[in-house]
Amino acid sequence: MKVLLVDDNIRMAERIAYHLSRDFAFDSAESAEEALDKVDQSDYAVIVLDLNLPGMSGLECCRELRRRRNNTPIIILTGQNAVQTRVELLDAGADDYLSKPFQISELRARLSALIRRGQTRRHDAQIKCADLEINSTQRLVKRAGQEICLRRKEFDILHYLALNQGRILTREMIINNVWSDKTTSWISTVDVHIKHLRDKIDRPFDKPLLKTVYGVGYKLDAPRS
Structure with a gap:
């Protein structure tokens, strides 16, 4: 190319x-x-x-x-x-x-x-987790066929979580993979972005995909049937 x-x-x-x-x-x-x-x-x-x-x-x-x-x-x-x-x-x-x-x-x-x-x-252009679809090339996110508008950092965090489905990611891991400025002041910022993500990709739908592992971090995981 x-x-x-x-x-x-x-x-x-x-x-x-x-x-x-x-x-x-x-x-x-x-x-x-x-x-x-x-x-x-x-x-x-x-x-x-x-x-x-x-x-x-x-x-x-x-x-x-x-x-x-x-x-x-x-x-x-x-x-x-x-x-x-x-x-x-x-x-x-x-x-x-x-x-x-x-x-x-x-x-x-x-x-x-x-x-x-x-x-x-x-x-890694197309990633799926249950009915959540992520197109990393076009930076598009859909759930149940409905397009969801995310901010740049929200998308980057979701993409990193999706690449590691089912795996618990600590806040430090998210910072190291999403932010170029890896200072400890970003710790609380991760929580804020996760809250915004949850409001967009989970709350309007029946089954939550973004899960908090208290005291450890977060993971994206499809619900077990």
């Missing part, structure tokens, strides 16, 4: 494509708007976005892709190395970022890692 390289610096884009042409096939775009058009027409293994694009920025493009429920792995190239910038990129839905200047070998390694991660995502 192809890598979409989005950069208005044509010389930089050509340099990347030249040095990595043995490993990846590249398609290119010089603006976020052009990239969004290409993504609508083709599937890509990874999208490489420059942060400082003309018009719509790489950050805004990343947000728009996630708003459209496009789950293609995204790496953003940035000349800014501030912590706040990195946090904004990850919060916008980027899977990785690489600060300029960078070595081509590091970009190659990160692209390979994202492609492997993307392949794993596709294998």
Whole structure:
């Protein structure tokens, strides 16, 4: 599959494509708007976005892709190395970022890692637990055929629980797999998200799937007949 390289610096884009042409096939775009058009027409293994694009920025493009429920792995190239910038990129839905200047070998390694991660995502695209259906590619959730709207972190927690059906997951495990900032202050936040999840996927239906194991954590489990 192809890598979409989005950069208005044509010389930089050509340099990347030249040095990595043995490993990846590249398609290119010089603006976020052009990239969004290409993504609508083709599937890509990874999208490489420059942060400082003309018009719509790489950050805004990343947000728009996630708003459209496009789950293609995204790496953003940035000349800014501030912590706040990195946090904004990850919060916008980027899977990785690489600060300029960078070595081509590091970009190659990160692209390979994202492609492997993307392949794993596709294998786990459809998950079922009783009448609950989760499509991780489109980030869609349905129960009993009814679509349920979840916030980003709610979906991420539910997806992690679904991948581990029947297994008790502690709050720390959920934090380590869902949040990039793994500070203890997120402990109570997990409980809040679980409450919101329960309100959406359990309370309107007859049989609860999301269960609390008091003093330990949570699990998603189909009811026994």
